[in-house]
Amino acid sequence: MMIVAVYGIIRSRNLFVVVMLSGIYSFLMATVMVVLDAVDVAMTEAAVGAGMSTVLMLAVLGLVRSREAPLRHSPILPIIVCCLTGGMLIYGTVSLPPFGHIDNPQNQHVAPYYIENSVRETGSPNVVTAVLASYRGYDTLGETTVIFTGGIGVLVLLSGVMTRRRRFNNQKESDE
Amino acid sequence: MMFTVALIAVLISLVLAMVRAIIGPTMFDRVLAVNSTATLAVLSLALIGFVAGRPEFLDIAILYTLLNLIGTLAVLRYFHPNEN
Numbered sequence: 001m002m003i004v005a006v007y008g009i010i011r012s013r014n015l016f017v018v019v020m021l022s023g024i025y026s027f028l029m030a031t032v033m034v035v036l037d038a039v040d041v042a043m044t045e046a047a048v049g050a051g052m053s054t055v056l057m058l059a060v061l062g063l064v065r066s067r068e069a070p071l072r073h074s075p076i077l078p079i080i081v082c083c084l085t086g087g088m089l090i091y092g093t094v095s096l097p098p099f100g101h102i103d104n105p106q107n108q109h110v111a112p113y114y115i116e117n118s119v120r121e122t123g124s125p126n127v128v129t130a131v132l133a134s135y136r137g138y139d140t141l142g143e144t145t146v147i148f149t150g151g152i153g154v155l156v157l158l159s160g161v162m163t164r165r166r167r168f169n170n171q172k173e174s175d176e
Numbered sequence: 177m178m179f180t181v182a183l184i185a186v187l188i189s190l191v192l193a194m195v196r197a198i199i200g201p202t203m204f205d206r207v208l209a210v211n212s213t214a215t216l217a218v219l220s221l222a223l224i225g226f227v228a229g230r231p232e233f234l235d236i237a238i239l240y241t242l243l244n245l246i247g248t249l250a251v252l253r254y255f256h257p258n259e260n
Contacts, residue, residue, distance in 0.1 A: 017198075020206040023247065024197055027217045027240075034221055034236055042236070046243050050214065055250040 019057040026050040040128060056154075063161060183223040190216045207251055214244040 026049030033042035118130035132140055193216060197209035218240045225233025 016203060017206060020197060020210045023210050024194065024213045027214045027244075030240070031217045031221050031224075034233065035224055039236060043239070046240055051243050051247040051250070054247055058251060 016058075016061060019054055019061065022057075023050050023054045026053070059158075063158075179223050179226045183220060183227060186216055186220045186223060190220065207248065210251070211244065211248045214247070215241070218244065 026045055030042040030046040030050065033039075033045060114127055114131055114135070118127050118134075119125060122130040122134040124130040124134065190213060193209050193212045197206050197213065200206045200209055218237045221240065222234050222237040225231055225237070
């Protein structure tokens, strides 16, 4: 069903349809992630992918035209690159250890340590929170900085467009 | 057994909502299709929880419904009536 959504995204030339279909895709993806027991990632996908990015895309659509510009070159080379990358990723999953097995490397070293020591060392009753906010604190801080910078950049760009448009309208009125 | 049948029915209606989202001629069709797709995804999530014997998926499903409501409201907020 997600393949159908992606096919619809590729085929459609109306960008509003593309935004709607990507929202559907995000919700299906979030469901798949919950089934795979990655609840926190699924929550992020549902909030950011289906909620925020749809709103942001529609806000951008209010500023630009809602039709896609016609292609100037053939899409054959990008398709080949995409298929090649996808094939290499699938080839890489072949040698991965089986999903959720007890002998996997990640279940041997750090996970038992976190489970045994996280309450004593960090004082947080939730192991995932302890890992994200204490053991990988600098990593999370960096991610937050990246997202904050991205948000500031988007705001600056949008406010610049708004100011120019307002100035343009004012000029038109004074000309008349 | 009952949950499995319900899950299959929800998946079929998910396909139907998807078809409407792709071929839907107007924007209202698509907004409605996205909304119902999200609702059906939440339903299938709850049913998967019961089929797999883990009813705590219900909490996540409820949270998704809240996100879906906010998302649909935001989409309708940016809706321009003259644009088709």
